[in-house]
Amino acid sequence: MTVKWVYENVTGFDAFYSKLNIVLLITSLCLWKKYHPRHTTVLYVDKSTYDKFFNLDIIYLWDRVEILNYTDRVNREKLWAGCKPKVISQSKEPMLIIDHDFLIFKNIDELLNDEVIYSYDEDMSQWYINSNDQYNKNLKDPIKFIQDKAANVSFLYLPNVNFARDYGQQTVDRLIEFTAMLGDNLNTGYLTICEQYQLKELLYINKIKHRTLNKNIYSCDKVQFKQEKNNIGIWELEESFLYYKHYGVDKRRILDNRQGYNYSDTISYLYRCINSSKLINIEYLDNKLNNNISNK
């Protein structure tokens, strides 16, 4: 199984890099390798990120590192996950694509069969544009809004190459169209609708079997899982807390040390996770990060 991460400096500035996000990416990779040592891990980065990671001496952690060189007219600063669907659109084999803030604590090989799997269903809220959006109506092929859930793709397993390529390309095409229509007036509601809602809609329309890691549905409005469950989930909420963690919007809260979140404790926890993989020396890594990354 090939497992992919995409990490692109969407601003082009060195200030983009933060210690928390890079440690999360390393943790995501290290835990994946700890529980899935036979998987092939691939990292997609832009040139400046490659140089940064080279200086951090972490390139070797992945089995392969590829440099992104896409020229699609997508406003990446606003549609920051723009390269991920591009990578998906060029799939040549079944693949898993993982966000840098997604951590696994269990071998899941037995789950990886012929069904699409993603993290969890989430309800639609202000994080998404809605069916009244005029710019969506102006798309060549507007999103139809025929159901009311979106697929959180912090973890996405795509066993069918043709479906993966279609989904990835449709997402890229729509991101290009939205960029042309809205320019700098874009917001992430257009990214989430293309990347996450569209996946759920495609699965629904094409009657493709799919599952979610969580049974419980995530409330974007309340920023927590609801009691409501779907009928395609694998794990109960209590199990999911043990088996994986998706930091998502918690990253901002950790950086701000908001009540219930602590930056130092989180970094220590992530270092313990990395240390458990025995892939890199923590003192060495911390020293490299402190010398090369100015943002916490």
Add this chain to the structure above:
Amino acid sequence: MAIRLDGILNTVAGATTGSYIRIEYVKYMPWVGTIEYTPMCFKNELEANMSRIRYFGDELPAATFPIPHMSMSLESGSFTGDLDIEYTMTIPLTGSLQDVNIKHYGTTINSASVDVTDFDDDGNEVTTQELMTWEEFGIVSESIEQKHPIDLSRNGSLLSQCYTHLKETLAEQIPAESILDV
């Protein structure tokens, strides 16, 4: 519709026996719970007429003659006294005092303890407890307080209600019989 004060009204613009007080700019503000109006004083009806509100397309006046509401006094029969008129008068739209259930909204921090996977110093997997917190906006408490609800049941002309209020306010300072409708 206007008011004239019987007697000699002394003002900074001189004394007059033909005083003319007109209400202009009535503002009905149920969302605030008030009606606001502006009484304007003139030395006589002619000057009041010359100073009337102009609308779009009207010929503009050469001058207007409102009297500043300062240092005014009235001599009416045996009565002599100062007169103070606010530039902006307010009629509260308050209903009778009643008990009201007040909901207090705010953000609460909720927490729950969940089992998560952690690692010891040797890299061995251990299960620990983590306090998961989340914020919720909603009703944090309720209380019963005595409030004057806004009374929206008024009938009739707001302007006439403002004149009635103005006459009642003036009658607190000068004899009511000195306040004449014109």
